Amino acid sequence: MDGFDPNAGIIVIATTNRTDIGRDLVESRNYSDEIAYEIDTEVRRIIDECYGRGRQALTEHQPTLERIAPKALLERESLGGDELDPLIAASPPCVPPATAAA
Numbered sequence: 001m002d003g004f005d006p007n008a009g010i011i012v013i014a015t016t017n018r019t020d021i022g023r024d025l026v027e028s029r030n031y032s033d034e035i036a037y038e039i040d041t042e043v044r045r046i047i048d049e050c051y052g053r054g055r056q057a058l059t060e061h062q063p064t065l066e067r068i069a070p071k072a073l074l075e076r077e078s079l080g081g082d083e084l085d086p087l088i089a090a091s092p093p094c095v096p097p098a099t100a101a102a
Contacts, residue, residue, distance in 0.1 A: 013039065064088060 013031055029036075058065065068087045072079055079087075 013029075013035075031039075068084070072084075072087055076083075
């Protein structure tokens with residue numbers, strides 16, 4: 001695996017697994033525990049960021065999802081963008097509930 005990180009720079013990460021006859025599996029790597037920790041931290045940050053963006057998109061579009069999902073997902077397990085666009089266009093617009101004036 002290779003990549004660029006502003007903190008670490010350009011890095012190449014490699015591991016090799018080998019099994020010798022009569023011995024356990026041995027792992028060898030060309031990076032330290034500190035680098036492994038930094039990799040784990042960055043992967044966690046990326047996962048958390050993507051999770052947050054996905055959750056935000058679902059929250060923002062929840063009314064549309066609630067209008068089209070019951071029928072669409074009962075008919076099919078998954079839908080692509082080309083299948084969703086007509087459903088979204090055909091569904092009536094969502095009218096937000098009236099807020100009571102205090």
